[in-house]
Amino acid sequence: MACVECHTEPGLGGWIQSKINGVRQLYEVVAGTFPRPVPPPDHSLLPSSNDTCLRCHDIAPLLAGGGPIRLVLRAEYGLDTESTRQTVALVVRPAGFGGTGATVGVHWHVASHVDFLAADTHSQSIDYVSVTNPDGTSKDFIASRAITQSEDVQADLDRLTASDYSRRMD
Numbered sequence: 001m002a003c004v005e006c007h008t009e010p011g012l013g014g015w016i017q018s019k020i021n022g023v024r025q026l027y028e029v030v031a032g033t034f035p036r037p038v039p040p041p042d043h044s045l046l047p048s049s050n051d052t053c054l055r056c057h058d059i060a061p062l063l064a065g066g067g068p069i070r071l072v073l074r075a076e077y078g079l080d081t082e083s084t085r086q087t088v089a090l091v092v093r094p095a096g097f098g099g100t101g102a103t104v105g106v107h108w109h110v111a112s113h114v115d116f117l118a119a120d121t122h123s124q125s126i127d128y129v130s131v132t133n134p135d136g137t138s139k140d141f142i143a144s145r146a147i148t149q150s151e152d153v154q155a156d157l158d159r160l161t162a163s164d165y166s167r168r169m170d
Contacts, residue, residue, distance in 0.1 A: 008047065009047045009051060010051055014047070039122055039124075048170060049170040050170075071089060071090070071091055072089070072090045072091075073087055073088070073089055073090075074087070074088045074090070075087060075088075076088050109131075109169050112131050112132060112133050112134065113130075113131070113132040113168065114129065114130070114131050114132075114168065114169035115129070115130045115132075115166065115167070115168050115169070116128060116129045116130070116166075116167055116169065117160045117161065117164035117165065117166055117167075118164055118165045118167060119163075119164055119165075120165070121165060123165070123167065126143065127142065127143045127145075127146040127160050127164055128140070128141065128142050128143070128146065128157065128160050128164070129141040142156065142157065142160075146160060
C-alpha cells in the first residue's frame with residue numbers, strides 16, 4: 001500500500017493539495033527555512049479518518065477487545081562520539097479499549113466520542129476535553145490554567161467555547 005492512500009485526501013483534489021504541500025516542504029528544506037522544531041499539522045487540514053484509516057482497517061475487532069499485543073524493538077544510536085547503540089522496546093496494544101483494568105489500548109477513543117477545545121490551530125494547548133462513552137455517559141475535563149473561578153466553571157466553558165477551536169478526535 002502506498003503512503004498516499006492513507007495520508008492524502010482521495011481524488012484529484014487530494015493529489016493536487018499533496019503536491020502543493022510537497023513543493024512547499026521541498027523549498028523549505030533546500031532553503032533551510034523549515035521551522036525547528038517541525039510543528040504538527042493543523043488538525044483541520046488533515047483528512048478524515050473515514051477517508052484514510054477506516055478505508056482499510058475494520059474497527060470491529062477493536063470494539064470487541066480483541067487483537068494482538070506486540071513487542072517492537074528499535075535500535076537507536078546516541079549522539080556521543082561512539083554512537084552508542086541503545087535498544088528501545090515498545091509494547092504496542094493496538095486493540096482493546098479498557099474494561100476494568102488500568103491499561104487500555106491506543107485506540108480507546110474509537111469507541112467513544114472525544115471532543116476538545118484547543119487554544120491554537122495546531123492543538124498544542126488543549127483547554128477542555130469531553131469524552132462521551134457508547135453508553136451515553138460522559139466525563140468533562142478542563143485545564144486548571146483555564147479556570148478563573150473553581151466554584152463554577154460554566155463562565156470559563158462559555159469563554160473557551162467562544163474563543164477556542166473546536167475539534168472531534170478522529
